[in-house]
Amino acid sequence: MTENNFGLKKIEISVSEAEKRTGRNAMNMQETYTAYLIETRSVEHTDGQSVLTDSLWRRYSEFELLRNYLLVYYPHVVVPPLPEKRAEFVWHKLSADNMDPDFVERRRIGLENFLLRVASHPILCRDKIFYLFLTQEGNWKETVNETGFQLKADSRLKALNATFRVKNPDKRFTELKHYSDELQSVISHLLRVRARVADRLYGVYKVHGNYGRVFSEWSAIEKEMGDGLQSAGHHMDVYASSIDDILEDEEHYADQLKEYLFYAEALRAVCRKHELMQYDLEMAAQDLASKKQQCEELATGTVRTFSLKGMTTKLFGQETPEQREARIKVLEEQINEGEQQLKSKNLEGREFVKNAWADIERFKEQKNHDLKEALISYAVMQISMCKKVGFGFGEDTVYSKL
Amino acid sequence: QDLILPNGGTPAGTSSPASSSSLLNRLQLDDDIDGETRDLFVTVDDPKKHVCTMETYITYRITTKSTRVEFDLPEYSVRRRYQDFDWLRNKLEESQPTHLIPPLPEKFVVKGVVDRFSEEFVETRRKALDKFLKRITDHPVLSFNEHFNVFLTAKDLNAYKKQGMALLSRVGESVKQVTGGYKLRSRPLEFAAIGDYLDTFALKLGTIDRIAQRIIKEEIEYLVELREYGPVYSTWSALEGELAEPLEGVSACIGHCSTALEELTDDMTEDFLPVLREYILYSDSMKSVLKKRDQVQAEYEAKLEAVALRKEDRPKVPADVEKCQDRMECFNADLKADMERWQSSKRQDFRQLLMGMADKNIQYYEKVM
Numbered sequence: 001m002t003e004n005n006f007g008l009k010k011i012e013i014s015v016s017e018a019e020k021r022t023g024r025n026a027m028n029m030q031e032t033y034t035a036y037l038i039e040t041r042s043v044e045h046t047d048g049q050s051v052l053t054d055s056l057w058r059r060y061s062e063f064e065l066l067r068n069y070l071l072v073y074y075p076h077v078v079v080p081p082l083p084e085k086r087a088e089f090v091w092h093k094l095s096a097d098n099m100d101p102d103f104v105e106r107r108r109i110g111l112e113n114f115l116l117r118v119a120s121h122p123i124l125c126r127d128k129i130f131y132l133f134l135t136q137e138g139n140w141k142e143t144v145n146e147t148g149f150q151l152k153a154d155s156r157l158k159a160l161n162a163t164f165r166v167k168n169p170d171k172r173f174t175e176l177k178h179y180s181d182e183l184q185s186v187i188s189h190l191l192r193v194r195a196r197v198a199d200r201l202y203g204v205y206k207v208h209g210n211y212g213r214v215f216s217e218w219s220a221i222e223k224e225m226g227d228g229l230q231s232a233g234h235h236m237d238v239y240a241s242s243i244d245d246i247l248e249d250e251e252h253y254a255d256q257l258k259e260y261l262f263y264a265e266a267l268r269a270v271c272r273k274h275e276l277m278q279y280d281l282e283m284a285a286q287d288l289a290s291k292k293q294q295c296e297e298l299a300t301g302t303v304r305t306f307s308l309k310g311m312t313t314k315l316f317g318q319e320t321p322e323q324r325e326a327r328i329k330v331l332e333e334q335i336n337e338g339e340q341q342l343k344s345k346n347l348e349g350r351e352f353v354k355n356a357w358a359d360i361e362r363f364k365e366q367k368n369h370d371l372k373e374a375l376i377s378y379a380v381m382q383i384s385m386c387k388k389v390g391f392g393f394g395e396d397t398v399y400s401k402l
Numbered sequence: 403q404d405l406i407l408p409n410g411g412t413p414a415g416t417s418s419p420a421s422s423s424s425l426l427n428r429l430q431l432d433d434d435i436d437g438e439t440r441d442l443f444v445t446v447d448d449p450k451k452h453v454c455t456m457e458t459y460i461t462y463r464i465t466t467k468s469t470r471v472e473f474d475l476p477e478y479s480v481r482r483r484y485q486d487f488d489w490l491r492n493k494l495e496e497s498q499p500t501h502l503i504p505p506l507p508e509k510f511v512v513k514g515v516v517d518r519f520s521e522e523f524v525e526t527r528r529k530a531l532d533k534f535l536k537r538i539t540d541h542p543v544l545s546f547n548e549h550f551n552v553f554l555t556a557k558d559l560n561a562y563k564k565q566g567m568a569l570l571s572r573v574g575e576s577v578k579q580v581t582g583g584y585k586l587r588s589r590p591l592e593f594a595a596i597g598d599y600l601d602t603f604a605l606k607l608g609t610i611d612r613i614a615q616r617i618i619k620e621e622i623e624y625l626v627e628l629r630e631y632g633p634v635y636s637t638w639s640a641l642e643g644e645l646a647e648p649l650e651g652v653s654a655c656i657g658h659c660s661t662a663l664e665e666l667t668d669d670m671t672e673d674f675l676p677v678l679r680e681y682i683l684y685s686d687s688m689k690s691v692l693k694k695r696d697q698v699q700a701e702y703e704a705k706l707e708a709v710a711l712r713k714e715d716r717p718k719v720p721a722d723v724e725k726c727q728d729r730m731e732c733f734n735a736d737l738k739a740d741m742e743r744w745q746s747s748k749r750q751d752f753r754q755l756l757m758g759m760a761d762k763n764i765q766y767y768e769k770v771m
Contacts, residue, residue, distance in 0.1 A: 225752065
């Protein structure tokens with residue numbers, strides 16, 4: 001839970017519960033899904049007390065809808081990612097089942113994190129649809145769809161790997177896109193190996209547990225050594241079972257890495273949008289230039305470029321001066337329009353770059369801060385784990401009883 | 403006679419776990435079981451490879467320091483190979499059948515690709531041979547054995563061995579006599595208990611050995627993954643500006659862990675497993691001694707019965723029976739004494755072993771931090 005300025009009010013958001021539900025889907029088939037309780041509290045400045053103002057239930061697909069809306073309406077913003085749709089990077093003990101309680105719990109935390117990120121973003125927090133997401137349970141879906149954002153969405157963005165040949169790419173964005181690709185690749189690799197490491201570590205600890213029974217059985221036939229062996233066996237059992245907590249903490253670290261894996265994708269999306277804008281701009285400029293040339297040719301009568309019209313006039317005779325005038329007029333109108341469009345596109349482009357770059361800087365700082373903290377707490381966690389084990393092994397009492 | 407302990411000084415009352423094994427070492431030297439002062443010291447070291455036309459083999463230097471009258475010189479230094487140790491053990495078994503002879507490390511290396519001349523293998527073997535001789539040295543009867551003396555002192559052991567071959571046939575016969583299929587009526591409770599104990603003991607050690615091997619295997623697989631994990635952080639740090647340092651730090655830390663873990667598994671293999679195996683071999687040889695004892699008792703009982711049946715009063719037979727009785731009682735006494743000694747040294751060995759293992763683990767985790 002954190003605080004933020006939200007339309008001039010200070011509020012706290014939490015995703016406090018998860019509940020299994022059954023219902024009927026769009027095709028009238030029965031389905032099971034999980035619903036999450038979102039609670040919003042407003043904080044009184046004077047005494048810091050919070051009052052519950054809104055509470056409603058949402059499912060994962062509604063979160064997705066919200067995020068897709070934000071992506072379209074704020075193309076220059078690095079939009080916070082949702083927790084993963086399906087469990088990936090699992091190791092053998094971790095379940096890949098979406099209904100598994102551990103998965104649901106981690107998803108609940110992830111969704112809360114998402115809402116907090118949006119609420120603390122200077123631009124996104126003011127969005128009306130976001131506000132309604134938190135406050136209006138029924139009818140929200142319809143409201144979102146009424147904005148018509150799906151139509152606005154550029155279908156070309158979905159083709160992630162399609163290349164658009166941009167003649168004058170902005171170097172900063174190219175570098176950033178490259179960085180986001182590399183970041184995605186390296187974090188994926190890290191998560192994959194980490195999952196294998198967790199698997200192996202689990203194996204090591206669990207086999208130590210086998211000692212427990214043997215030491216116990218052995219202690220039964222010994223006189224003086226009995227107590228010591230019994231303690232040693234017990235200690236092995238404790239050691240073996242400690243791995244469950246250790247790996248749960250590690251899972252939290254993995255989730256933090258995953259968030260930035262998905263953030264890298266959001267970053268890439270901004271770069272793509274810029275690329276598309278740039279492409280459109282260049283296309284429009286190119287189109288305008290060719291129209292101008294056509295106009296000039298008609299006016300002066302010189303045919304410098306090949307055109308079907310030119311060919312047909314050659315073959316079937318010249319057009320009349322009136323016809324030519326008409327065509328010039330049309331072209332001149334188009335050129336005017338084109339120039340207006342180009343002007344506004346240029347303006348849009350510059351605005352986009354300015355805003356995008358501001359958000360990217362903000363994102364960079366956030367990323368550095370968050371990951372630094374995550375790495376430090378990971379290291380601390382490892383150290384405390386070692387301390388616990390070291391202490392257990394070092395218990396003089398255990399072995400001095402032998 | 404005041405002796406200078408090799409370690410020098412008095413045991414310090416330190417409580418830090420890292421020094422507990424060394425403390426134990428010092429205590430062991432002070433804590434003589436029978437209260438006798440030590441007058442015989444034997445060490446095995448300095449392995450050397452010998453390449454001859456027919457074969458290649460390793461010899462070890464045996465250094466002996468003693469004030470006993472049985473030794474002409476105060477100090478001896480000879481070279482022996484495994485064959486010679488094997489010969490010695492057989493000789494001891496023959497000449498002291500009522501005593502528990504310590505085990506030797508395994509003669510043949512069964513597991514496929516083990517290099518007989520690798521540093522690891524030679525060192526493990528050297529330690530085991532050193533222990534073997536030290537146990538004999540500690541034994542109040544075995545340490546005075548003639549063959550043992552020759553083993554420690556003779557320049558040319560092979561000549562002595564050949565000499566002994568002639569005697570072998572005679573000794574062999576008497577041994578055969580003892581072990582000639584007599585059926586035992588009832589084993590005295592205490593020896594039955596020892597037999598049961600040894601069975602369970604060997605079983606448990608076997609299980610521990612298997613578990614330890616499995617742990618080592620798992621740890622090695624864990625190590626493989628760790629060795630891939632660390633460098634990924636380095637790759638990442640190359641992409642970053644501000645985060646480069648902490649990422650590089652994590653990478654180095656994981657590299658640290660890997661090295662520490664590798665050392666831990668090596669120690670397990672070199673120190674822990676051989677001791678388990680040694681005690682399993684010990685149990686086996688002890689069980690065969692128990693069988694021999696049973697045979698002696700059986701022979702005695704059979705002879706006694708024969709006499710009772712005959713109802714004659716020949717002086718010859720009672721003497722014969724008496725001899726049997728003597729033999730049996732000797733055997734029992736020797737065995738009991740040896741068992742006690744064995745139990746106590748076993749206790750010390752395992753205490754040292756487990757504390758050593760604990761130490762190593764602590765060191766590992768300290769390094770990792």
